[in-house]
Amino acid sequence: MPMEMGNVTNVQEFILEGFPAIQHLGKVLFLVHLLAYLASIVSNAVIVTITSADSRLHTPMYFSLSIFSSLECGIISAVISKLLIIFLLGRQTISFLACLIQAFVFLFLGAAGFLLIAVLSLDRYVAICKPLHYLTVMDLKTCFLLVTACFALAFPLITGLVVKVSQLSFCGPHVIPHFFCDLGPLIHLSCSDFRSVDMLAFVLTSFILLTSLIITIIAYSNIIVMIMRLPSAKEKQKAFSTCSSHLIVLSLMYGSCVFIYVKPKQRNRLVSNREAALVNTVVTPLLNLVIYTLRNKQVHRALRETMCRMKISRYKSHGPGVEGLENHLSSFWPM
Template sequence: MEMGNQSTVSYFIIQGFALRSRLQVSLLLTIILIIYISSLVFNIIIILIVYLDHRLHTPMYVLLSNLAFQDIWFISSTVLKMLICLAEGNNIIFFTGCILQMYFYLSLGSTEFLLLGAMSVDRYVAICHPLHYNVIMTQRRCIQFALGCWIGGFSCFLIPVSLIPMIPFCGSNSINHFFCDYSAVIKLMCSTSRWFELLFSSIASTVILSSLLITVISYAYIITSILRIPSASGRRKAFSTCASHFTVVSIIYGSCIFIYVRPPQSSLLDLTKVVAILNSVITPLLNPLIYTLRNNNIKVILRETVTKIFLKMQENLLITTKKTAWN
């Protein structure tokens, strides 16, 4: 990078976290690696269960499998480079790689919000219009919802991110973050950084708050309908179908509103990094756990699947033992 008032950037240096010893680096590397592998395994399990079991071929679980697929790529967009930085001590990321990481992180994050909004609409139809659910939420409409979320998510930041290579940078090329988040990269721009930050914040706020509005309206109708159910058991059953989704929504919206919907001048990057860990690393792990632990259908099917695998292994072991005894 050529230093001066204006400079051409060929690479950035990711600061990451202030770790003082090799032991701290190794500990963080181990924790992040365990979280990453666990997230991949749990989300893949959800996708496979939904795909293989016909009982889960409903809009609710199709959207859930899309969320799990999104979480796999979302955590990979930031964690893979973080693991390389921690393992090799190489904190350099080339300009093109940085822009691509930023784009995929923002696009996958936007897709997640749109999917959560679609899932809240699905729960609204299921609880408020149960007799018309199969007519309204058809397989075709569910696919349209999912495709709309993916296309919308990857379209939101396409133009703003594509403009970054045209913007001049000033001074340091050191990114005060653990990945190429736009809030940290924009700080390195010249006089255009102010309006660029407002552009990104406006788009992020629109995506987050519009999907949040859909979710809030859906749950307002859902809660009203549930309270009208005469039996306590009926109310509990209705609430249980929304509990997992509502828990995930609370965690994701809480962290992202803190990061992206605040005025730019109130942004504190060191605090943002901590909250970003929750959003980009912990949430993709929590999502499948929450949906698995709080969803009776998935728990039953998962238990059945594990039992079948165990019985099959026993059967194969018994056959192998008999063949060995005959020989």
């Protein structure tokens, strides 16, 4: 609702436009996005749980991966939860404060996530290209410091940007052409001079994205060179299969975010940003599910053994005998 302050009407509530062209399919879209949301949350929760429970996964890579999975849960929850309400109930309004909070959570976790991707890329580079030095270069303490640095760098940058946006005047219109409160569309609704804030947003997001992208490109370029030196064609094919799946997801993540944020003038492309944002918040988390769980043998093994232990424990209390259960399980999973 607007609130009168002198000659200026400050908008205290916005309307998220969502996807007006397909809004009549709200119930179907709600179900599709709900399934995608649940799949992403469950898969990331499994990664965090397994890496915490299995001592063999207490390594720098899986520590970083569990943090990254937690960030994914936070990002998709901050964005998709409101989209689900729009699809199901048609409630498109959001208060100014809630809008700023959603934008901050999305940008802070997103910025920390991209910096964390650079850390994961460096970890893979050291593990593959410098295997003899891996345990001395990338131990858990070093990894913890790098992860902490990602959050320590992202927090003041995003906080400063959101504070600057909160100081702008909004006197109408109040319809945000997006399905969540991203700062780009919000800034362009301001009736005050937003050019300096718009440029600040461009500089900060470009710095975070391009810094992470450059580090990732350098790391994976060295990894690909190392793969090319493998003597066996079978080893090359296996390594490229894993590496290519990572690169596909990274390309989607960086491509969509560069399309949205790394351009100084966004006004003419705000509508197309919605599709790119949907790829980044829905599609890539599901692809991460495939890469880090369904195609990860270590996580597979840890999950399989955890499920076996749970079933054995239950059979001890209620079942006909542990030996029979183990024979039954071994017919599905070689132990």
